Amino acid sequence: MLAITGAAFAMAPDADVIGFALGIEYADTWGHRGATHAIAFAAICAAILSAIWKEARSIGAFLFLTFAMASHGLLDTLTSGGLGAALFWPFDNARIFAPYTPVRVSPIGADFFSARGVVTLVSEAKWIWLPCIALAMTGWGLRKAASTG
Numbered sequence: 001m002l003a004i005t006g007a008a009f010a011m012a013p014d015a016d017v018i019g020f021a022l023g024i025e026y027a028d029t030w031g032h033r034g035a036t037h038a039i040a041f042a043a044i045c046a047a048i049l050s051a052i053w054k055e056a057r058s059i060g061a062f063l064f065l066t067f068a069m070a071s072h073g074l075l076d077t078l079t080s081g082g083l084g085a086a087l088f089w090p091f092d093n094a095r096i097f098a099p100y101t102p103v104r105v106s107p108i109g110a111d112f113f114s115a116r117g118v119v120t121l122v123s124e125a126k127w128i129w130l131p132c133i134a135l136a137m138t139g140w141g142l143r144k145a146a147s148t149g
């Protein structure tokens, strides 16, 4: 169950695309790749879940969930499309890109407002969600191996 939650955590930051429909701009703090993609945001979400959910009530589970969600923002910095991720929110709102951006994400081209978020999600899904889910599963596997061995 924790592994599935980790995978959900890895995808969760992109729920920010609903902001497009609400009129929040991409570059805003709560816009796409904004605060929800920050390492601090990942830690906050993991802490809340650890506090309310028994299965996640351990340092290992907390670190795993933080890592699962933070890996999403980190992977987004490797993309060459759109804006970078606000990794260091709330300390710094700058949109960060890694020095090397090997992942090509098709830019957001559709002018149609509600379609914009969907286009972004589809292009991000295959490059960011899949590796994130793989990372989350690997983290969970390592944690499991460490606790049994």
Ligand SMILES: [Zn+2]
Residues within 6 Å of the ligand: 013, 014, 033, 037, 072, 076, 124, 128
């Ligand atoms: Zn993202």
